[in-house]
Amino acid sequence: MTLSSHIDPDTIEDRIFQNSVSKATLISKYFKKFSGKSDQTKKNLQEHHERIVARFHGVANKYKLPDHSMAAKQAYDIVHDDLTLDGSTSLNLASFVNVHTEEESEKLIVENLTKNLADCDEYPMLIELQDRCISIIANMWHAPLLVEDSGIETPHHSQNFSRWKSRAIGTPCTGSSEAIMLGGLAMKKNWQSKRKAKGLPYDKPNILMASCAQVALEKFARYFDVENRLIGVSDKDFLIDINKIKENLDENTIGIFVIVGSTYTGGFENVEAISKLLDDYEKETGNWIPIHVDGASGGFIAPIIYPNLKWDFRIPRVMSISASGHKFGLVTAGLGWVLFRDEAWLPKELRFQLQYLGGLEESFSLNFSRPGYQVVHQYYNFLRLGRAGYYDIFDNCLINARLLSLFLEETGYFTCVSNLHLPAGMSTRDRDPKWDISLSQSFISEHDKFNAALPVVSFQLTKEFIEDYPEIPQSLISTLLRNKQWIIPNYDLPRINLPEVDENGEEHDDPSLQNEVNGENNQILRVVVKYNLTAQLLDKLMHDIANVVEMLIKSVELVRKNVKDLKSSGEEVTNDLVYNMLLSISNDGDERLIKFKNEDKKTDAKVVC
Numbered sequence: 332m333t334l335s336s337h338i339d340p341d342t343i344e345d346r347i348f349q350n351s352v353s354k355a356t357l358i359s360k361y362f363k364k365f366s367g368k369s370d371q372t373k374k375n376l377q378e379h380h381e382r383i384v385a386r387f388h389g390v391a392n393k394y395k396l397p398d399h400s401m402a403a404k405q406a407y408d409i410v411h412d413d414l415t416l417d418g419s420t421s422l423n424l425a426s427f428v429n430v431h432t433e434e435e436s437e438k439l440i441v442e443n444l445t446k447n448l449a450d451c452d453e454y455p456m457l458i459e460l461q462d463r464c465i466s467i468i469a470n471m472w473h474a475p476l477l478v479e480d481s482g483i484e485t486p487h488h489s490q491n492f493s494r495w496k497s498r499a500i501g502t503p504c505t506g507s508s509e510a511i512m513l514g515g516l517a518m519k520k521n522w523q524s525k526r527k528a529k530g531l532p533y534d535k536p537n538i539l540m541a542s543c544a545q546v547a548l549e550k551f552a553r554y555f556d557v558e559n560r561l562i563g564v565s566d567k568d569f570l571i572d573i574n575k576i577k578e579n580l581d582e583n584t585i586g587i588f589v590i591v592g593s594t595y596t597g598g599f600e601n602v603e604a605i606s607k608l609l610d611d612y613e614k615e616t617g618n619w620i621p622i623h624v625d626g627a628s629g630g631f632i633a634p635i636i637y638p639n640l641k642w643d644f645r646i647p648r649v650m651s652i653s654a655s656g657h658k659f660g661l662v663t664a665g666l667g668w669v670l671f672r673d674e675a676w677l678p679k680e681l682r683f684q685l686q687y688l689g690g691l692e693e694s695f696s697l698n699f700s701r702p703g704y705q706v707v708h709q710y711y712n713f714l715r716l717g718r719a720g721y722y723d724i725f726d727n728c729l730i731n732a733r734l735l736s737l738f739l740e741e742t743g744y745f746t747c748v749s750n751l752h753l754p755a756g757m758s759t760r761d762r763d764p765k766w767d768i769s770l771s772q773s774f775i776s777e778h779d780k781f782n783a784a785l786p787v788v789s790f791q792l793t794k795e796f797i798e799d800y801p802e803i804p805q806s807l808i809s810t811l812l813r814n815k816q817w818i819i820p821n822y823d824l825p826r827i828n829l830p831e832v833d834e835n836g837e838e839h840d841d842p843s844l845q846n847e848v849n850g851e852n853n854q855i856l857r858v859v860v861k862y863n864l865t866a867q868l869l870d871k872l873m874h875d876i877a878n879v880v881e882m883l884i885k886s887v888e889l890v891r892k893n894v895k896d897l898k899s900s901g902e903e904v905t906n907d908l909v910y911n912m913l914l915s916i917s918n919d920g921d922e923r924l925i926k927f928k929n930e931d932k933k934t935d936a937k938v939v940c
């Protein structure tokens with residue numbers, strides 16, 4: 332949500348319109364053309380002219396419900412025209428959300444557009460597809476089928492253990508955010524009932540997550556009154572600093588969110604290592620801490636590309652997992668999934684029973700009504716792609732992401748913070764300087780030989796580049812790429828060292844604890860390589876990134892030269908300097924196009940329209 336500017340264009344516009352010809356006058360202007368025409372022709376002409384007039388004169392009531400109706404086509408034109416100002420979805424490399432659909436899935440979407448997923452009774456087949464999706468995902472995530480396989484052996488569960496016969500259960504959600512809230516709520520309620528049963532206080536729950544957690548995870552803590560024990564990330568890979576987990580655990584810890592597919596770098600936190608650490612902690616203290624895996628994107632990539640990686644229900648401590656169907660599940664926006672390893676993990680007080688004609692249905696969600704078509708789309712994808720189809724798509728995304736990473740580093744301008752192009756086990760910040768893909772004898776498509784990660788490329792200007800060109804803000808690269816239609820954000824990296832919190836809960840941000848303390852650049856440009864970034868587009872993107880940086884270099888060098896000239900001639904350096912700097916950027920750093928003050932530089936270039 333953006334704030335509005337201090338200029339109110341509507342008021343200015345209204346004032347101008349009041350003094351101009353009214354809409355009715357404009358339409359009536361056309362009426363004289365209708366004389367002598369048949370009624371039908373007149374009607375058609377009138378509609379046509381009304382549309383033209385509305386298109387150029389129909390902006391007045393944008394923020395108020397109009398008093399009168401308009402023809403469907405007219406309304407369509409207005410809305411359609413407005414939306415042409417949006418960025419192109421296929422050039423949106425900022426978002427993890429899938430933007431690719433097939434003709435057949437679009438057909439199914441339109442056919443099922445009006446179905447409400449909450450209407451179980453009316454749309455039993457839609458619910459059947461939902462159940463099938465849950466089973467497919469549970470299978471992909473190795474959910475235990477029976478209690479014997481569940482591996483839940485911790486003593487404090489013994490009172491429930493005999494009831495844990497059912498399989499995993501789950502629910503579709505609006506996205507990973509809702510799914511994470513539900514996973515977190517189950518952890519909180521389970522912790523509370525355990526504490527209540529033992530007569531212990533249950534009013535100070537806390538949860539652990541890394542500072543690279545997506546905002547949804549922090550929202551859970553804030554919205555549901557759970558203390559958020561944010562753990563700084565390691566300076567090696569920008570994922571949770573495992574060494575800091577233990578000191579933050581206690582008997583009030585309801586669980587830990589572990590991220591498989593960091594929003595910042597695409598890296599996977601090590602669920603197995605964290606689980607082992609929690610095993611040790613349990614042995615020492617008797618406190619049992621469950622894990623919820625945030626697999627927003629990794630929940631689909633990991634089982635398909637890294638089948639041997641243990642991150643899911645194969646780890647007994649993983650009690651719930653969430654993922655976004657609308658990310659690498661390849662559905663369009665509006666679908667998440669959350670699964671619980673066993674029915675008994677979902678406390679009764681969180682389930683709502685809905686009566687419908689055929690019986691009782693249970694639900695666990697924050698919303699009631701929601702669209703059903705995304706579930707249809709998800710099931711279509713499962714059927715259409717199968718494991719092989721998903722593999723091919725993810726394989727291409729990873730190869731392209733690796734290619735882009737290697738290209739960026741090869742330019743010498745950038746270094747990657749994401750590590751999917753580095754051999755397994757080598758982290759970004761303490762890599763072997765001699766390592767080179769050409770020497771590694773690994774093909775770019777041998778995923779197991781590289782670090783397991785999402786197809787995400789996070790990169791930043793190198794130290795050397797910043798030393799040579801300290802005038803160039805990295806964010807400008809994002810802005811200039813936007814001029815070429817690419818949407819590539821520039822973000823701050825997650826915090827390595829967190830601010831100190833005093834006894835009043837006030838945060839004290841010691842500047843010496845910032846990431847950049849070691850002279851490191853703490854910002855990243857990030858590209859999410861999805862289905863839509865085809866080889867053709869990738870090629871263009873690589874050219875455009877290199878061109879933008881080279882253009883900035885030229886601009887800086889040009890301005891430096893002119894400043895030097897101005898200084899040596901004793902001229903005062905004033906606002907012209909800034910003006911010329913900006914002008915040089917907008918002119919691709921081309922000296923011939925820049926007219927300096929007191930200078931009458933003319934070019935032979937013609938204006939081309």
Ligand SMILES: Cc1ncc(COP(=O)(O)O)c(C=O)c1O
Binds near residue numbers: 509592594625627667
């Ligand atoms: C790791 C992670 N978790 C959670 C979310 C929130 O997902 P959603 O947008 O599906 O609510 C995101 C979104 O990018 C994410 O990257």
